[in-house]
Amino acid sequence: MKRHWWKVLAVLLLFYTLIAGLLGKVPAMAILNETIRNMYFHVTMWFAMMILMIVSLVNSIRYLGDFNLQADVRAEESARVGMVFGVLGILTGMIWAKYTWGAWWVNDVQLNGAAGTLLVYSAYFLLRGSLEDEQKRAKLAAVYSIFAFAMMVVFIIVLPRMTDSLHPGKGGNPGFSSYDLDTDLRKVFYPAIIGWTLLGVWIMNLRIRYRKLLQQNEI
Amino acid sequence: MKMLHKLLSLFFVILLTGGTAFGQDQVEMADLMRSNGKIYVVVAVVGVVLAGLIVYVMMVDRKISRLEKMMREKK
Numbered sequence: 001m002k003r004h005w006w007k008v009l010a011v012l013l014l015f016y017t018l019i020a021g022l023l024g025k026v027p028a029m030a031i032l033n034e035t036i037r038n039m040y041f042h043v044t045m046w047f048a049m050m051i052l053m054i055v056s057l058v059n060s061i062r063y064l065g066d067f068n069l070q071a072d073v074r075a076e077e078s079a080r081v082g083m084v085f086g087v088l089g090i091l092t093g094m095i096w097a098k099y100t101w102g103a104w105w106v107n108d109v110q111l112n113g114a115a116g117t118l119l120v121y122s123a124y125f126l127l128r129g130s131l132e133d134e135q136k137r138a139k140l141a142a143v144y145s146i147f148a149f150a151m152m153v154v155f156i157i158v159l160p161r162m163t164d165s166l167h168p169g170k171g172g173n174p175g176f177s178s179y180d181l182d183t184d185l186r187k188v189f190y191p192a193i194i195g196w197t198l199l200g201v202w203i204m205n206l207r208i209r210y211r212k213l214l215q216q217n218e219i
Numbered sequence: 220m221k222m223l224h225k226l227l228s229l230f231f232v233i234l235l236t237g238g239t240a241f242g243q244d245q246v247e248m249a250d251l252m253r254s255n256g257k258i259y260v261v262v263a264v265v266g267v268v269l270a271g272l273i274v275y276v277m278m279v280d281r282k283i284s285r286l287e288k289m290m291r292e293k294k
Binding site for chain 2: 007011014018019022026028029030034202203206209213216
């Protein structure tokens with residue numbers, strides 16, 4: 001249990017997110033109506049992705065420090081799970097957009113930036129796949145990973161705030177409440193971020209252990 | 220007097236009914252689904268999906284733990 005407490009916490013937080021997320025009190029806002037609850041299931045995907053990409057970045061830098069292939073494995077697997085969250089973020093965002101903005105996609109800075117980020121990270125995996133030699137692959141991937149992270153920050157965080165955007169929180173729009181997030185939303189939003197991130201870390205951890213087993217058996 | 224009475228009644232009817240279309244004071248929320256209990260069905264359904272996924276992750280976790288144990292014992 002000492003080693004598994006955070007997994008239990010993840011499960012508890014996720015069930016809390018589901019129950020309080022669907023049944024709890026939320027501010028009544030025009031156009032959004034009940035869909036504001038997507039805060040807990042769409043926005044949280046992006047937070048989880050960002051956190052996992054930070055883990056990937058840190059491990060890429062660690063690899064470049066001492067060329068320890070374990071760090072490279074961690075960098076790859078955290079980016080992989082981060083990508084999954086990114087794809088889920090885009091899909092959930094598209095559903096939300098269809099029923100509030102009227103279209104699955106709009107030509108908007110934030111949306112295009114998010115899609116661009118996923119392309120940049122897809123290229124990371126393509127790059128890895130194209131190299132056979134372990135150390136060479138790890139070195140190139142680590143350097144690319146640093147640039148990929150920088151691009152993600154520019155695409156998702158910087159550019160949308162600088163230009164016009166339809167997306168909440170960007171382009172001069174308020175993020176869901178006048179200047180601050182509503183208290184009722186916060187009560188579920190923050191635990192949800194932790195819950196989803198912990199789930200992502202759990203899956204990343206499983207993949208890393210799996211890779212280690214493959215390596216030990218020389219598969 | 221009767222004319223005035225009619226006019227006043229007409230005035231009040233328009234006042235009370237005609238103005239409600241302009242601007243929504245009350246944002247519609249899914250109170251219907253809450254009131255007829257169906258929202259709990261949604262929670263239950265998604266809960267089953269979540270529980271299923273968690274159980275799967277736990278099974279994979281246990282399988283990997285067993286393999287790791289085997290590897291340690293082999294050494």
